[in-house]
Amino acid sequence: MESTASECESFYHEKGKYKGILSWLMSTDHKRIGIQYLVALLTFFSVGVMLGLLIRLSLIAPGTFIGQETYNRVFSVHGIIMIFLFIIPGVPVAFGNFFLPIMIGARDVAFPRLNRFTWWTYLAGATLVALSLFAAGGAPDTGWTFYAPYSIRAKANITLAVTGVFVLGFSSILTGINFVTTIHRLRAPGMTWFKLPLFVWTLYATGWVQLLATPVLAITLVFIILGRVFGVGFFDPSKGGDPILYEHLFWTYSHPAVYIMVLPAMGIISEVIPVFARKKIFGYKAVALSAIGIASVGYFVWGHHMFTSGMSDTARIIFSFITFLVAVPSGIKIFNWVSTLYKGSIVGSAPIYFALTFIFLFSIGGLTGLIIGSLEPNLQLHGTYFIVAHFHYVMFGGAGFAILTALHYWFPKMFGRMYPERPAKIGWFILFIGFNVLYFSMFILGYEGMPRRYFDYPARYFPLHLVSTIGSWILAAGLAIIAGNLLRALFKGPKAPADPWGGRTLEWTIPSPPPAENFVETPVIRD
Amino acid sequence: MILGPSNVAGKIETSFLIITAACVVLLVAVTITMLVFIYKYNRRRNPVPEDIEENLPLEVAWTVLPTLLVLGMFYFGWVDFDYIRNPPKDAMPIDVIARQWSWTFKYQDGRQTDTLRVPVGRPVKLVMTSEDVIHSLFIPAYRIKEDCVPGLKTHLWFNADQTGTFDIFCTEYCGLEHSHMRAKLIAMPATDFAAWYKTKEEAEGTNKGLELLRTKGCLGCHTTDGTRKVGPTFKGLYGSNVTVVTNGKERTTAANEDYIERSVRNPGADVVKGYPNIMPKIPVTDEELKEILEYLETLK
Amino acid sequence: MALNATEGGDHIGSYRTYFFIWAALMLLLVATIVVAKVEVSKYSVLLNLFIATVKAGLVLFFFMHLKYENWFLKGVLFMVLVMLASVIGLTFSDVWYR
């Protein structure tokens, strides 16, 4: 550590009210909470990965490894864990918590105790979901979308799982409120809106989406619970209900939710690229405002998940039209990132490998999003593996790679240690190859008509399924190298300096890891 | 214009290819630019970075041009959409009933099958609904699908251009046997179709009882060849002894006519041991039941 | 910053204003019942919702001090309502034309 080390100890050594493990579990320090979230997230993530690999394994020989019923439960739980436990909370709660206050020059978030509370609600929700897997009745088998009326009739532990997701949603809302208030109220002197780091801008946009979309999910889930427990038939045709209305309500949340996943991920990329190109971002304002653009337009496109649901043709045309508009602000971001490289002096460290891969994979995912957002191709591609490929490209190639970027970029700051570059790059390479083998074959499968959520399939799809499964093993190997490398560095890595990359945001002005209250003196931002 | 096995298939394929081509061009452009920059402006070749903060004309360009571009893509996704969605007046209607986990196709004269037969060269309109949860009828070869929603009538239409046998998949997750909820579409020459349509008896399945099992959806869960599906097989059922759970108690009973009738009329009463209690109550008339029983007897 | 220009919390609502607002609310309550019972026209449904909106507005602006808040809160509230209306509107683009 550098010179300042003596005056302020790192937050890991902070002496608080509590001792031992409680000093973590009861702490209201945003950094400690961020680390705890990260640990919890990665734990659930590894469960999700196992289930993903199990899906792939089952698909090369249906019935050999797991039965049909198990398969249905496995892909549902895989989806529920990945979406609600990992990728939606993902970036904001782990990296947002840790860096948002530091980046705006604050000592903590606006409501530190609320922040603590959201961690506990997150854990409570996750526990309920976990319980639903093991309680009698069996894990939910509805898919992560809980479509009515199946979800109301099915016998598995859906009520429990849905309640868990409801609680998780509550946690997400409170995080959103906390962040938006923090950004409004706690910016350091001189930190005007257009001096905010881009990561903060995306967290701000995300916060609003969390706030305004999640309650719709909450009420929808309440309807499901009421339907199961009290027989309220809002989506039951025999009681006059309309199942398509469920889809409307569900996607009114769940489409904006995909931007909860990807916006902060884009924020990470916007931070990393300029640092490693060693220049300022190109078109700061455009990048910042496009986040707001994505968030607000993204609220009105949910119908593109329902093009073949029996929805009116008028609505299909309207929703397809708005869907195309979302691409424009996403494009602006991509173009500005690429332009930032122009006349830069690019340092080839691990984080930018992941960041540039994000651009490539997210572009594939996003552009295929446009293909399925078109009215005619969607008739063919909806409900097939093409969709599965699309969303793994955006969620995992996008948000997932951004998390990997962030892990490498902020690792020195969060843990105060450096990791070796070489294994990170080898891991990256294997991951990249495995990823494309795994998911690109799904585009072809989907185009040829292979439906998703299929335990069994006609033999003509077998070769590509096999390729895909082999890809999943390559991918897992890559991930293992990356994770092993970071884990080893956590204990054995050399001490990190305050600013190993030459970053320009505030977190690099303080020691690694940061001291308990972040700043000895509140920073004042000048030009 | 690309041609396909039906009038709509080619149109959808065309639109898919145009939009995909646009996407590929964009992807290649972005990726190549990126790679060139990475190569040229790497630290070794360009040690001193040069800050460029903004370039308004560029920003405007890549806001306006993509907007026009996506509007173009939207248009190509839309051109034939109205045609694809609106069946001509003279289309032959066929009712489709989806249930967990089988399909029934009902022709105008009340004839029911579990295989969809259509004449080549004549527009066909599928009027679809479901008896329980949401299903989706997907004909990959024709590139069309539409959900079957309980309490609602949805539709699809097409005009088969080539003869052939094609898959029908269910593409909306509908529970346990979702992946086996498949059927066949047979597009036959108009004359063959007319001939088939006239024969009251099913050509291959001459047996009335078997035909009923098929159209009522029983074979979605039961088999006649001894293999286990969601429900127990019908093979050897008649006259055998089965262990059932009645009101939580296990007992053994003979599978006679009474038992089978009870099983069909009130499936929850006796639940065969080792099977879930999920069989739906499917309305069956007395004559139909008799036919079924007669057929089951032959399966000894 | 503009955000700090005025802040509703500093405002102490006078008891008198509150009382008048309450009286107005009560009057509107009577009005809405009358409108409904007398069935002035087939638009009484809309009229009722309009009255409800006026009532809600009174509560918002005076009881909840929105009148004294800065543009930001007002603007965002407006935006939220527009958003909700659009969601309902878009849903009806399905429900009506199905």
Add this chain to the structure above:
Amino acid sequence: MVQAEKQRDRIGAKYGMWLFLFTEILFFGGMFLLYSVYRSKYPVEFHASAAEENLLLGSINTAVLLTSSLFIAVAISAVKKGNYRLSVILQGATILMGIVFLGIKAVEWFEKIARGIYPNSPVLDKMSMGEILFFGLYYVMTGIHGLHVLIGVCVIAFMVYFTLTGNITRENFSKIENTGLYWHFVDIVWIYLFPLFYLIT
């Protein structure tokens, strides 16, 4: 913008509360969406069912809730003016009004349940689809609203305690101010529920 003192950022707290109310708007918005769709599908049945509601009780309840809003508003002003005694009395009155509201609601519910009208009941399931939906919505919407009233009552009870113990003062009134915002919001929801279920006949 200056970094305010951690515990006492009153404006921050208020922003937080408003943001929370926005989420509540959308939470209830989901229910209003359902209501409007089903009303447009079954106008006649909704019309007829609404006539069955007890208009007198509904109107009284509206008056009760509006009055309680007045009480809490004045109670907050009283705190700001340093008149804690008046404030406590009025907060107590608000709680009382809340309980009266819930009591009347309970009477209405039980009267319906006694007639066998509740979700999934044999009586209700025999009615037309529009009626099933109307009463389903009635129970769910008033039920969830009632839950909000109940939570409000509990929170105000805490505020009474805080005012008595000097935790809420004329300098530090964020808590009660935010409680007031919440209570008024619950009131606004009822302002809409009332015509939708009782008046649109």
